[in-house]
Amino acid sequence: MRTPCEKKLITKYWWYGGTGAMLLGSGLAVLLHGSKMKEVGEDPWFWVSTGGFSLIMSGLSFIGDANRFRTMADVLQELDKRANP
Template identity: 80%
Template structure:
């Protein structure tokens, strides 16, 4: 049986992991769009590519936080199992 604290950590894990994956995928798409803009000699290609890179890095950060929440939930489960 999961405790309320463990349930909250797992909810954060799923929200941050899913959000991070969406940001990562969106960032890759925007970065590729910026690359296509550069090939077409459009003016704003640099800013679009920079925005895509920022989205990628944000997604990776969210995925890292999700990993932290999952680890905390696993540690909490182990401590509860041991009776501590």
């Protein structure tokens, strides 16, 4: 049985992980679009590609935070097992 604190951390894990995956995928799509714009010779390709790269980095940051929340929930669960054998 999970404590309320663990449930809160697991909820954050899913929200941050899902948001991170969405941002990462969107960033890859935008970055590839910028690459195609460069091939065709359209003018704002640099800014589109830069935006895609920033989305990718934001997604990775969110996924890293999700990992931290999951680790904290697992540590709380382990500490609870040790306190109540």
